[in-house]
Amino acid sequence: MKKSMFFALATLGLVAMASCEKEAEKTPEAAPELTNETQITGIPFTGGEFTYEFDSNKKWTVAGDAEVTIEGQTYEFGLTPTSGDAGHGVVTVTVPANKGAKEISYSFTLTLLGEDKDTKPLTKTVSLTIPAPSVTDAAGNTYKVVYLKDGNYWMAENLRYVPEGAKVSDGTEEGCEIWYPYSTDGKTTTALKDEASVKKLGLLYTAAVALGVKAIDENNYNKLEGVQGICPKGWHIPTRSELVGLCAETTKGDGEDAKPAIKTDAVFYDATLQKATITKANEAGFNFTFSGFVNNGKYNALAIDNTVCDKEAYFGNPRMSYYLASTGFKAKSAFQTFSMFSTFTKENMFGKLSAGYNNLPNGVAVRCVMDKTAK
Numbered sequence: 001m002k003k004s005m006f007f008a009l010a011t012l013g014l015v016a017m018a019s020c021e022k023e024a025e026k027t028p029e030a031a032p033e034l035t036n037e038t039q040i041t042g043i044p045f046t047g048g049e050f051t052y053e054f055d056s057n058k059k060w061t062v063a064g065d066a067e068v069t070i071e072g073q074t075y076e077f078g079l080t081p082t083s084g085d086a087g088h089g090v091v092t093v094t095v096p097a098n099k100g101a102k103e104i105s106y107s108f109t110l111t112l113l114g115e116d117k118d119t120k121p122l123t124k125t126v127s128l129t130i131p132a133p134s135v136t137d138a139a140g141n142t143y144k145v146v147y148l149k150d151g152n153y154w155m156a157e158n159l160r161y162v163p164e165g166a167k168v169s170d171g172t173e174e175g176c177e178i179w180y181p182y183s184t185d186g187k188t189t190t191a192l193k194d195e196a197s198v199k200k201l202g203l204l205y206t207a208a209v210a211l212g213v214k215a216i217d218e219n220n221y222n223k224l225e226g227v228q229g230i231c232p233k234g235w236h237i238p239t240r241s242e243l244v245g246l247c248a249e250t251t252k253g254d255g256e257d258a259k260p261a262i263k264t265d266a267v268f269y270d271a272t273l274q275k276a277t278i279t280k281a282n283e284a285g286f287n288f289t290f291s292g293f294v295n296n297g298k299y300n301a302l303a304i305d306n307t308v309c310d311k312e313a314y315f316g317n318p319r320m321s322y323y324l325a326s327t328g329f330k331a332k333s334a335f336q337t338f339s340m341f342s343t344f345t346k347e348n349m350f351g352k353l354s355a356g357y358n359n360l361p362n363g364v365a366v367r368c369v370m371d372k373t374a375k
Contacts, residue, residue, distance in 0.1 A: 058112040075098075101133075137231075141161060146284065157202065179203065180193050180203065200289065205364065205365075224237075236369060238369045
């Protein structure tokens, strides 16, 4: 009996020793490791879908805010999928368009999970930046851009692009098509040739130059709606309906029978004053800047009050206005009207030949609007 007990105890001892040896031989779990991580850079202000890729030796999850509110504007972000197994991971990040005036910062967290409860997870914060809206022309000039309630991105500065081979004039010679901005004391006018003034105020263009044609005539006047012209790629000279959407003025009928009508839901419309105003424009971030206008090759200067797009746009009662509707080619409609900021006209707004459709050296400031397809 004693011998049997001895063998039993010995056997138990051997089993215990073998178990300890197995415990000692057990390999500890590898720490979570993240490799071959890609970076998301170069996000345009219009947003889009981007991929974040990596390799991991553990299961993983990603998490981030679905909504971010900045200056009263809510932006929705997406992360798909939100988890995965070890190996190559791909997360699609849906980035919204920036509709504000400042860049947007966003981040999400990638977590690599250990299988053992004692293994510490690895976390990585991925940060993204959506730049403030802007656009750069072919010459490298960059312009501020504003998103307005009409659903469009607009330049918030006057264009200062000079096409290749073109010359900017101070108004002292014949055959001008692009002019410097200017200042006036009410009696004399001075061209502002310095770089700072041009950057602040932009240049003045004839309609033909702005629309990118040699001349506007009976062969092309009705084919210019929404053309790129001298705007950056993906942008165009505003159409009549786009400017009406800001400035509220529109017409019914043709020629001398045309009657005014007001678009009361226009972005800059002031219900109290019953017209659109520069004050409303600037509250929306449009940053209206008057750089003058050129009429038949002579500089003209007018004081600016707080109204905009008022139908009483006469020299004696200055308003921010736009090229008008008639063409001089006996057409029932002229699409490329109200296209450029800013011009004044002495003519009746609803019937006579518009400066937008003649080739006299009339120059105005230009602002572009982004193509719908570019968004």
